[in-house]
Amino acid sequence: MMTRRLFGLAAAGLLALGLAAPGTPAAANGKFILVQSTTSTQNSGLFDHILPIFTDKTGIEVRVVAVGTGQAIKNAANGDGDVLFVHARPAEEKFVAEGHGVARFDVMYNDFVIVGPPADPAGIKGMTDVTAALGRIAEAEAPFASRGDDSGTNKAELRLWKAAGIDVSEASGGWYRETGSGMGATLNAGTAMGAYIMTDRATWIAFGNKGDYAIAVEGDERLFNQYGIILVNPEKHASVKADLGQQFVDWVLSEEGQAAIAGFEVNGQQLFFPNAGG
Amino acid sequence: MRDAACHVAPSGAVGAAPAPVLAAARGLAFEAGGRRLVDGIDLEIREGRRTVIMGANGAGKSLLLRLLHGLIRPSAGTVLWQGRPLDRAARRAQAMVFQRPVMLRRSVRANLRFALAVRGLSGPERAERERAALASARLEELARRPARVLSGGEQQRLAVARALACEPELLLLDEPTASLDPASTMAIEEQLAEAHARGVTLVLVTHDLGQARRIGDDLVFLHAGRVAEQGDAARVLEAPRSEAARAWLSGRIYLGPPPLRPV
Amino acid sequence: MDGFFGILGEAVALILAWDADLIEIIGLSLRVTLTAVGIACLIGLPLGALVGTFRFPGRTAVTVLLNALMGLPPVVVGLIVYLMLSASGPLGVLGLLYTPTAMIVAQTILVTPIVAALTRQVVEDLNREYAEQFASLGVGPLDRVAALLWDARYSLLTVALAGFGRAVAEVGAVFIVGGNINHVTRVMTTTIALETSKGNLQLALALGVVLLGLAVAVNALAMTLRVSAQRAAYA
């Protein structure tokens, strides 16, 4: 009998430990919205900077799911989110056109850079013409790590290859390497294999595993990376919290929200440049 | 079939009415692996009597006990319990002690308690039977020990006590004292004597001639899956009529008929 | 990278700092995984015991299926649970996506086949030994299953711990259905993945050491309880 009791106690104890472990502190009033966004905004720390300001003001907790832009858009199209906050303008416009989103607004931009190893096998260091630089990489068949995950960054990169007149699908598996993963994972992999990598500046500055890598190409207008914000359409998805979501969209586009974005710095550098209403 | 007609003789004073038949086998056969392992067995177990089953290794003694207990289905023939085909309820009136005792991974006391709980006993009645069983097996000191750390002899004693605690009408025992020392053997024989005195019918498989003499009223001798001889135990042991029993009792190896028949 | 001792040192420092965020993450990991393992045991132990004890048509097929399901890729489970719980999925109205409950559901699906398949094996072996004795005593089907589970309890504790190990180390499923939302669904493994993607490899490894420590602690606790239960039973 003793065994049975003790053993039951052990099992119950373990289960209780699980159930009683500190849970999630729900927002004070339980009001929250879900934002489908990208790893670049999350990993850079932008959200950690601006969301508390919004929550303090409105009492609305903002829960961020950070995935690739492609997946974020699909999740939002399934109705799993109230607001979409990503960077792939054509895909965003398609999202709205298909009725999944109410309207799209420019929020801010940052820019992409191409980082590379100190040896600079393609000799592109200091170039400002991005398509020319990509041309040299292809010519030298220097390794290039692409995210290959249909994210905003990936889409922008593919547009640039196309503009440079290079068909990377032929080189895939050769010097052109698709990691099929997020920005951070691609940076980890790319730096380890001595490849050039196109990344958004925000992620790069905040990235902790740069090794001896440095920015090789920057400053081309075509490297600008525009972020947009969209309220998911409540008429399409009944679960969308339109009212709370709209408050967030309005705040991000407001003077206060835009100032908060501009005020976010890492290592003394401003990472995102607000351009709402532009 | 030479000796198949030889029936178990009634015990007691000559002329007394024979005790009623408790269990019976009629033309019992069992096949496995394409061989007939038990064949054409006819026997009767009478109430209150002690039947000893003997025979060489592999003669089919354990199979016969399983068949009588209804643990395996005969391929031919029937087992009768009080004249009716054996069923689950009938098995509840029997208990069996296996050649290798099966001990639950629990304490000695919990092993007894489990068997009694299965019989629907609880409360003071169960406690009383538990106590009595521990006493008759002389295991009071070890009641809280895990049953599986007991010595072989202690486990045999517990197995017998557990079976008897269920208060069966028929107790089937498969070599309960094999590999036990003389004192442990005596302890088990005492348990069996107590049970017999209470009217429990016993069927005992043994290789121990002394034990067969001490316990047996009737004796069934198996050879190669068949009854080679059956009758009054003392008589069979003193003056076996079948060649198989005669050879076995005198320590010879008997290879004669009947051979195992392919099915 | 400071090598092994640097990472170990950082892990110890992380724990000593008793950082509120880290404690929250550890707490949620434990809550999600232990709850999932608990539910998986409630389903898997009886299920495995039934399959291990009784003969019925299709038993082999069930056994093969259970064994195969042990290898379910977490990401696939995550995707299936996502599709079920998504707002446009059949269970969307429940609003469970991106909550700890969704993570518990996913991990339960991952762990239940492990518990059931291993339980089946353990119980079948034990039943082989007990079957004739049970038949002789006239033990009914339910009592049989209960007795087998009880007598196999120490092996089954290891089964539960195997399930715990799989669940607590799993990242693919909880990432998809939990979303790794800060303060809501962020657990040890998703944090490790996140820090890795930020390039904070040392922090990620230190968190990995903390996670390992957590697993060791749970296992040690279970074993201690087992030993003291044994001792108390047979003192």
Ligand SMILES: Nc1ncnc2c1ncn2[C@@H]1O[C@H](COP(=O)(O)OP(=O)(O)OP(=O)(O)O)[C@@H](O)[C@H]1O
């Ligand atoms: N399930 C089975 N399948 C095939 N053969 C079996 C099976 N069970 C028993 N046998 C065989 O049947 C024969 C009789 O077995 P049984 O266990 O009845 O012998 P026994 O008389 O009890 O012998 P022992 O004195 O060694 O206990 C043996 O040859 C054994 O190998």
Ligand SMILES: [Mg+2]
């Ligand atoms: Mg035998």
